[in-house]
Amino acid sequence: MKRMLLRQLLCTCLIGLCLPAAAAMSSRDKAWADWLLGQIERHPEIAAAREHRQRGFALGDAREQPLYNPELATEIEREGDDDNYRIGIAQTLDIWDKRALRRDQGGEMRSAAHWQYLLVLQRRTATILRALANWRAARARNRLADEQESQLEQFAALLEKRRRAGDLGSADIELALLSLSRQLNQAAAAAAEFQSADAALNELLPDWSPARAPIPDTIWQLPAPPDPTQNLDGHPRWQLARARWAQLQQQARLQQLQRRADPTIGINGGRKEEHGVVALTFSMPLNIRNNYSAEARAADSAALGAEADYLAERRALTFACKSAAAILSGYRERYQRWRELAAGRGERSRILLEKQWRSGDMNTTDYLQALQQRREGLLAGIELERNYRLAVIDWLEQSGRIDIYLQRIAGQEEGK
Numbered sequence: 001m002k003r004m005l006l007r008q009l010l011c012t013c014l015i016g017l018c019l020p021a022a023a024a025m026s027s028r029d030k031a032w033a034d035w036l037l038g039q040i041e042r043h044p045e046i047a048a049a050r051e052h053r054q055r056g057f058a059l060g061d062a063r064e065q066p067l068y069n070p071e072l073a074t075e076i077e078r079e080g081d082d083d084n085y086r087i088g089i090a091q092t093l094d095i096w097d098k099r100a101l102r103r104d105q106g107g108e109m110r111s112a113a114h115w116q117y118l119l120v121l122q123r124r125t126a127t128i129l130r131a132l133a134n135w136r137a138a139r140a141r142n143r144l145a146d147e148q149e150s151q152l153e154q155f156a157a158l159l160e161k162r163r164r165a166g167d168l169g170s171a172d173i174e175l176a177l178l179s180l181s182r183q184l185n186q187a188a189a190a191a192a193e194f195q196s197a198d199a200a201l202n203e204l205l206p207d208w209s210p211a212r213a214p215i216p217d218t219i220w221q222l223p224a225p226p227d228p229t230q231n232l233d234g235h236p237r238w239q240l241a242r243a244r245w246a247q248l249q250q251q252a253r254l255q256q257l258q259r260r261a262d263p264t265i266g267i268n269g270g271r272k273e274e275h276g277v278v279a280l281t282f283s284m285p286l287n288i289r290n291n292y293s294a295e296a297r298a299a300d301s302a303a304l305g306a307e308a309d310y311l312a313e314r315r316a317l318t319f320a321c322k323s324a325a326a327i328l329s330g331y332r333e334r335y336q337r338w339r340e341l342a343a344g345r346g347e348r349s350r351i352l353l354e355k356q357w358r359s360g361d362m363n364t365t366d367y368l369q370a371l372q373q374r375r376e377g378l379l380a381g382i383e384l385e386r387n388y389r390l391a392v393i394d395w396l397e398q399s400g401r402i403d404i405y406l407q408r409i410a411g412q413e414e415g416k
Contacts, residue, residue: 029216033406036212039205040124049120056113063106067099068092073268088268090281096257105250112243118403119236125406126397130390131200132215137386138190138197139213141379145187148375152180159364179368219405220392229318235400241313245306248299255299259292261285317398324398328391335388342381349374 040046068091075086156176201208232238266281353370356362362370396402 029218032212032214032216036125036128037406039207040121040128042206043124043204045124046120049117053113053117056116057110060106060108060110060113063102063109064099067094067102068262071264071266073266075270079273082273084270084272086268086270086277086279088266088270088279088281090264090266092262092264095262096260098254098257098262101250101254101257105247105254108243108247108250112240112247115236115240115243119240121403122236122397122400125402126393128201128204129215129219129393129402131197131204132213133386133389133393135194135197135201135213136215136389137382138194140382142187142190142194144375144378144382145183145190148371149180149183149187151371152176152183156180175364175368179371215389219396220389229321232314232317232321232400235317237400238313238317241306241310245303245310248303248306252296252299252303255292255296259287259296261287320398321395324391324395328395331384331388331391335384338381338384342377 071090073086073088073090075084077084159176205212261284263282263284267279268281269276269278271277353362353367353374356367393402396405
């Protein structure tokens with residue numbers, strides 16, 4: 001039931017979003033997205049968010065209930081030899097229809113609880129995807145550091161053999177050992193970074209395994225957004241601000257009505273001195289000493305503040321979306337160019353440099369510098385890929401589409 005409810009909540013945002021067709025996605029991608037959604041659902045933060053949502057739903061239901069309950073009153077007295085008694089019922093009347101405003105307010109409270117839950121889902125999903133992208137980059141840097149360390153160790157051993165044979169001097173050995181020392185430090189730092197990235201994913205995902213690390217390529221193949229601010233009306237942040245504003249608007253109107261007293265009428269009957277008695281009662285609070293105007297002014301100010309927050313949220317989302325789209329476009333272009341330029345060159349450059357050194361076309365100093373330049377170039381490529389992926393995730397989060405897109409990949413659309 002929880003999984004079905006999660007799917008229904010996420011599917012409510014699908015209408016009108018221009019996303020790639022699910023038909024282009026493989027069953028492997030769908031299985032991965034479904035696994036991730038299940039992991040997100042099991043996280044304690046999401047469990048807490050579900051309970052907060054249920055609390056909001058319950059408070060919204062409470063606002064729809066009748067404002068006043070009837071009152072039952074009884075009276076028994078002894079007067080001489082007579083036992084007198086009365087029993088009656090009274091009801092306060094909602095003549096100003098305050099319940100209608102409370103009902104509208106309850107609907108907005110439920111809406112706010114719904115959008116708050118979706119917002120937590122989106123932020124949690126973005127956090128996990130960023131952690132996966134960082135883990136991938138940390139693993140690549142760690143592997144490169146280990147490769148460089150192993151290569152320099154082999155190189156130092158080879159230099160030592162050639163020195164003993166009289167082919168090289170001690171200076172070459174010293175340079176190689178200094179490079180190896182630096183590489184050992186870099187390898188240790190890369191290993192520590194990788195362990196931290198792995199620990200972060202163990203905290204975020206209950207069933208984390210490196211086999212689940214590869215994010216489907218479908219996510220990274222998003223089309224360039226034609227209009228960065230398209231469909232912002234469905235963004236959880238914007239809808240949450242709207243619901244809170246509407247809720248406080250209703251509260252301000254209700255507070256104005258609270259200044260108007262509601263009458264109470266009743267009927268009672270009984271016996272007094274062997275005679276039956278029937279009476280009608282009427283009471284009305286007199287708001288003389290306190291007319292509750294201060295509370296009404298406070299509610300008006302709260303509603304005006306919520307309106308300003310609503311407009312500010314819309315403005316912030318608009319510019320954040322435009323910025324995320326521009327950053328994504330810039331990284332996409334350069335990432336694609338890098339892939340075209342660097343495809344397969346990492347291994348070829350290593351073989352070429354070693355061949356030139358062995359043939360004597362490159363001395364030891366130049367060879368070590370070339371190895372360092374090769375490492376820096378490969379690290380730059382890893383960082384470029386990481387930043388591109390983070391830009392994709394940021395665009396999905398800022399546009400309010402990240403959970404919706406995973407829903408599409410998993411094939412959990414309405415009607416399925």
